[in-house]
Structures are given as C-alpha cells and as structure tokens.
Amino acid sequence: MTAQTTTNGNGEPSTKRPRIEGDNVKSHKMAYLGPPGTYGQMAAAAFQSCYDAPIELIPCPSISAIWETSATFHVLPLENTIHGGVTETLDCLLSNLNFSSHSSTSNLVREKKHRRIIADLALPISHVLVVRKGVKKEDIKWIRSHEQALGQSSKFIKTHYSTARLKTYPSTAGAAISLLNPTSSDLEEGEGAALCSKAAAKLYEDQLDVLYEGTQGISNNFTRFILLSSSSAISPPAPIRHVCSPSQTAFYTLPSAKEIIPFFQSSRIRNIHSRPSPISSDPIPQNGKTTQDVWVNREERFPTLYLVEVDIAIEGNDIDQTQSSIGEEKGWYLGKAEWRVTDEQITAL
Ligand SMILES: O=C(O)C(=O)C[C@]1(C(=O)O)C=C[C@@H](O)C=C1
Structure with missing residues (x-):
C-alpha cells in the first residue's frame, strides 16, 4: 500500500488520513x-x-x-x-x-x-483421520497434518500408530489435499493418512475415506x-x-x-x-x-x-x-x- 501526501484547500498538509491505495476498493x-x-x-x-x-x-x-x-x-x-x-x-x-x-x-x-x-x-475442534480411497488402516506408515492437530491427537497416534512417521504441514486441509498428490518420498514411505476437519474430508469425499472421527479424544476441545x-x-x-x-x-x-x-x-x-x-x-x-x-x-x-x-x-x-x-x-x-x-x-x- 502506498500512502499519498494530501493537502487541504490552503495547500497545507491535510489533517485527514492520507489516501491509501485500495481506498476505492469496496470490500x-x-x-x-x-x-x-x-x-x-x-x-x-x-x-x-x-x-x-x-x-x-x-x-x-x-x-x-x-x-x-x-x-x-x-x-x-x-x-x-x-x-x-x-x-x-x-x-x-x-x-x-x-x-x-x-x-x-x-x-x-x-x-x-x-x-x-x-x-x-x-x-x-474435532479431527478426522483420512486416507486416499481404498487405503487400509493397517497400511498407514505416516500421518501428516498441522503441528497442532498432530499434537492434539498424540494419544490417538500413540495408541493406534505408534510407529507412524509424523509429518507437519502448514494446515490440516492442505495435509488432506496432499494425499491426493503424493510426492515421490511419500510414495517411497508407503501409504499415508492426514488429520483434518470433517468439512475438509467432505470437500474431497469422492477421493478420501474417513477412517476415524474425533482423534483428539475429548469432545470439549x-x-x-x-x-x-x-x-x-x-x-x-x-x-x-x-x-x-x-x-x-x-x-x-x-x-x-x-x-x-x-x-x-x-x-x-x-x-x-x-x-x-x-x-x-x-x-x-x-x-x-x-x-x-x-x-x-x-x-x-x-x-x-x-x-x-x-x-x-x-x-x-x-x-x-x-x-x-x-x-x-x-x-x-x-x-x-x-x-x-x-x-x-x-x-x-
Ligand atoms: O490447519 C488448520 O485447519 C488451522 O486452521 C490451523 C489450526 C491451528 O493452528 O491450531 C487451527 C485449529 C486446529 O487447532 C488445528 C490447526
């Protein structure tokens, strides 16, 4: 944004807030x-x-x-x-x-x-564990999500996937989408899962399966x-x-x-x-x-x-x-x- 110098009718600097690029933008x-x-x-x-x-x-x-x-x-x-x-x-x-x-x-x-x-x-906040359609629970080798979702689900992960590699991602929904475009290192490591919101899982329901609901373990999260x-x-x-x-x-x-x-x-x-x-x-x-x-x-x-x-x-x-x-x-x-x-x-x- 660039502030512009404004002047009043007398040519003196205006006391009003300077016009800022974007002022005309409605929203x-x-x-x-x-x-x-x-x-x-x-x-x-x-x-x-x-x-x-x-x-x-x-x-x-x-x-x-x-x-x-x-x-x-x-x-x-x-x-x-x-x-x-x-x-x-x-x-x-x-x-x-x-x-x-x-x-x-x-x-x-x-x-x-x-x-x-x-x-x-x-x-x-309630997380779901999602995989690409058809992937089995027992095949999961790594779990990806935002650091917060992984932390909130740590008991679940320890209980069900104690050996899974945890991969952090900038967002929960981004982690879910990444399952649909696996990198070569993802593929080398075997099948993966992601933790995301129910809403994110719903957006990609034709490509993702929900394996667990409520991985954070408590309802008042x-x-x-x-x-x-x-x-x-x-x-x-x-x-x-x-x-x-x-x-x-x-x-x-x-x-x-x-x-x-x-x-x-x-x-x-x-x-x-x-x-x-x-x-x-x-x-x-x-x-x-x-x-x-x-x-x-x-x-x-x-x-x-x-x-x-x-x-x-x-x-x-x-x-x-x-x-x-x-x-x-x-x-x-x-x-x-x-x-x-x-x-x-x-x-x-
Ligand atoms: O990744 C998301 O969906 C976010 O909105 C980020 C975020 C966070 O940073 O804490 C928000 C809420 C949940 O606790 C998990 C992740």
Missing part, C-alpha cells in the same frame, strides 16, 4: 489460513458474519503468510485446549517487538506495528482464534452482530520476564505465553571475563519474549489507560479482545 480483506476446509476458514467466516460491510476472505498458505499479508483484518489461531499456544502465531505477534522504529521501514512493517487484536472466538484489525490502513468497519466480551482482556508483548510483574502489578494476569527470542547477531557482552562459563542470567543464553494477557474488566479501575499508554509508548500494546463471536453464532453457521 475489506480478511486474511486467514487456507485452503478451504481449514478451521481458520470457519473462524474467518464466523468473524465475517458479524459485519454488514462487504468483507472478502483471503486464504493464505501458512500462518506466517497471513501475518505477511496486507489486509484490513487478520484471523489467527492463538491457543488450544489440549496442545496450548500456537507457536507460529505467537512468533508472528512477538515479531512486532523486533521491528525497527526507523522511519525507513516499509509500509507493511508500519502496518504490522499498528495491528490490534479486537475480538476472539472459541471454535470447537477448542481453538481460540483472534481477529486483528489494521488501524493504519483503510478505516475498518464496525461489527454489528457481536457480543461485548464479558471478560475483556488486553494483550501485551514484553521483551523480558522482569517486565512482567511491575507492569501488571494491580491487574489480573490471565495467561502468559513465552517463545524464544530470535537469535541476535550481536555478541553477548563478556564483561572482560575469559572463562568458558560467563553466563549469570538465564536470559543471557535463553532470551525469551512474552505475550501476556490481562483482565481489563475490573470495575472502577483505570489500569487499562495507564498500561495502554505505557504499552503504546514502548510498542508493547497489542490491543484488546473487546467483542466475541458467541458459541450460538458459531453453531448457526
């Missing part, structure tokens, strides 16, 4: 994890159903590709009941901390910094998806069919563990996700020491970034304001889940 874009049949697509459809404004769903080949895409909205899986935080999403959100603040940064970098979490939903809105681009429309979250939470990305407690002293921390910080090329200061073992702090050798979620719906409390302004200033604030798609809305889709 807003919502990027999600494709191809058709992913859980990400279901989440995107649920968020989309809350708006009256035209919103075009844009399938992306991976979670990182969603993050790299310039769109008004981004739909990302955040955490799962069984397998916990979605690492690729956490790495994307935390990468906001590493962006350079120099003015030479690209529009996309600036846009990523201005993305804010605005809503969430909990999608019920959910993945929480978040919706981000790019406030720096086209002004996002407002949702019209939604419920304000009864338990509103704000998200912050923090560069070290020591920031957590002082920053959130009087608020209720709901969740802390941590991920290794990308390796820096800067040499670690040795402070003149020459011995082999110079590390004192854990963070020296295990640099870690944190995504912290805190309660903001505490009555008579202005923590939100204070934290938000410090967070904004330091580039830590990532927005708040102010509204939610209800379970009833999701079921009705």
